Amino acid sequence: GAGVSQSPSNKVTEKGKDVELRCDPISGHTALYWYRQSLGQGLEFLIYFQGNSAPDKSGLPSDRFSAERTGGSVSTLTIQRTQQEDSAVYLCASSLSGGTGELFFGEGSRLTVL
Amino acid sequence: GQQLNQSPQSMFIQEGEDVSMNCTSSSIFNTWLWYKQDPGEGPVLLIALYKAGELTSNGRLTAQFGITRKDSFLNISASIPSDVGIYFCAGRLTGANSKLTFGKGITLSVRP
Numbered sequence: 001g002a003g004v005s006q007s008p009s010n011k012v013t014e015k016g017k018d019v020e021l022r023c024d025p026i027s028g029h030t031a032l033y034w035y036r037q038s039l040g041q042g043l044e045f046l047i048y049f050q051g052n053s054a055p056d057k058s059g060l061p062s063d064r065f066s067a068e069r070t071g072g073s074v075s076t077l078t079i080q081r082t083q084q085e086d087s088a089v090y091l092c093a094s095s096l097s098g099g100t101g102e103l104f105f106g107e108g109s110r111l112t113v114l
Numbered sequence: 115g116q117q118l119n120q121s122p123q124s125m126f127i128q129e130g131e132d133v134s135m136n137c138t139s140s141s142i143f144n145t146w147l148w149y150k151q152d153p154g155e156g157p158v159l160l161i162a163l164y165k166a167g168e169l170t171s172n173g174r175l176t177a178q179f180g181i182t183r184k185d186s187f188l189n190i191s192a193s194i195p196s197d198v199g200i201y202f203c204a205g206r207l208t209g210a211n212s213k214l215t216f217g218k219g220i221t222l223s224v225r226p
Binding site for chain 1: 149154158162202204213
């Protein structure tokens with residue numbers, strides 16, 4: 001499809017395990033964001049990639065969280081040694097570089113840490 | 115950092131009523147966006163505003179970019195049950211590397 005694709009859509013893991021969440025942005029979009037949304041809460045900014053610039057990691061909650069973006073396209077969000085409070089929906093969004101700022105979101109990856 | 119304030123956290127209205135949502139910021143933004151999130155899905159863009167004072171409509175939705183560039187509102191007229199969802203405002207400074215900042219969202223419930 002032409003939209004932002006995220007996988008897996010659902011992930012259940014045990015406390016202490018590592019997880020990887022993947023995001024395929026819209027083709028040609030050079031800006032990519034990761035957000036976290038806990039149950040009934042707003043969008044918590046995690047990390048922002050813009051082209052070849054150094055990513056804005058100011059929203060990552062701890063050093064257990066990291067993200068990379070390979071080849072300026074696909075991004076992977078990694079959570080190491082997961083904790084129960086990491087349970088949330090992780091949303092990825094992309095936009096055109098230098099564009100009007102309109103973000104297009106994926107449907108999210110729901111993470112449950114038991 | 116920039117913060118966007120949306121309140122109240124929840125709103126309850128009767129089908130057919132109009133509703134207005136406000137978003138304020140301590141910083142000046144050059145772009146204001148309104149998103150709606152349905153349960154189990156990602157947010158979807160409703161209206162984008164790029165100029166102070168701009169008033170834009172999209173069907174039953176109307177949004178305005180405040181003159182001070184520190185606020186925006188969204189109006190929904192003649193609400194229907196499918197208007198239920200979370201409404202987020204978002205603001206962006208100019209510059210290709212400027213990230214979008216979101217408010218905490220308002221959950222709208224519509225009673226039939």
